[in-house]
Amino acid sequence: MWSPFGSVFVKPKEYMEMISSLKPNLWASLADEVPAWVSEKRNKTSVDRTLHWLDDCLALDPAGGANILGAIVGGSSIEERKRCATKVAMQNVSGFWIGGFGLGESMEERPALLNSVMDSLPEKKLRQISGLSLPEEVLQGVAAGIDLFESTYIYHLTLGGFALTFPLDIVERDIMHSQLSDTGSDCTKINLRATIYRKDTTPIVENCSCFTCQNHTRAYINHLLNVHEMLAQILLEIHNTHHYLAFFHSIREAIKGGKFDLFHRRFIDGRRAHVTSAVPCS
Template sequence: AGGAVFGSIVGGSNIEERKRCAQEVAVRNVSGYWIGGFGLGESMEERPSLLNAVTDNLPKDWPRMICGLGLPEEVLQGVAAGVDLFDSAYIYHLTIGGFALTFPLDRTEKNDYNYQLSDQGSDRTKINLRATVYRKDATPIVEDCCCYTCQNHTKAYINHLLNVHEMLAQILLEIHNTHHYLGFFRSIREAIKEGCFEQFQKKFVQSRREHLAADVVSV
């Protein structure tokens, strides 16, 4: 008794159904809204319209939580539409795959990415620490990162742990990835506070597009 209840909003890829569901749930006695059915195959291009069909019809004073979006560019789309909370297994899947987040958190910082690593799953947001290129790399995952992993261990050490199937590899990656991901959300909050979230989002998305274009050329 007395627990907070979030109203569930669905509707698939149908904008009108999304809108209708949001309007119906908006008049219920709930403490917030859970937006479901995303991250199931909708394109990056159609997602904003689907999100806005929901959030435009919800009261602004109650939290909006979404499930299924976790990639940085997906999070930015959600925030742009007015989503407050994200329920995602993104960090877990990254960690299990041996990936480490590396994208810049400082809006003025550039990411010097090696396109030759694309075929191993690396991109402008993450690196694959199973790759042999890191076997003798005595640097931290991210320079100046203050997480426990980066302060105490190197890419080479984590590469070794991954290749011998030592569970400590996942622990160290989980520490770093969680720290980096939370830093990403902190940067988003700062951009919103400073009134430059739109530029922050555009810069991030543009960086991703440049990577994808360069990756196609390199192939």
């Protein structure tokens, strides 16, 4: 691991002492994550290292694994993903932390990789994933059976001056004929640094109940961004966090109502409609 004094070699015993001192309710074992393009040999090594580290941590854990999320990796290999998931599922852990996604695999090959992991895990234990954060990726993960997402999406979105604007009432509206596109938009977010918003006196999203939308306009945030005022990031993060959490609420409601597949399909159809439309984006 890296410290203020450079790299430091930490053994499982020292690592478990640090974890114990923090007294977390839940924590994930470390994983050797690798990108999708590594060799088969390197991928296998990453799985072996991840499994050995979990074994060592469990042997030293006084709680016997009651608070541990076992790490699962495997890169772009279905076989290695399945091998890792199967072995971790046999351990006495409280749930699973699934890593190695968002590191080069395509959207098309991801479902098979996710399913190879999910099919090997017990249904009643928590499943957390890292690396999936875009709305369409989240929906892909939920469809596969993911419970919890670890993401820095909102932070990086806000840092870039972007605001989430995609509709949340997807099941109720006709997504193909709704007003989804906006100048400087990709159908999910808008770039509030764009000149077009300099005189836009509307809120980021109409009828949004967040503090930012209730009190400020796109034009004001555009001004703050362009003069490099710190308040811009604060107001943007308030809205983006509110919108992203509302997105997850909509997903839960769709699941409760048995309409998740419709929700998922309409969201993706809306994205495709935007990509194939003739409306230019800046």
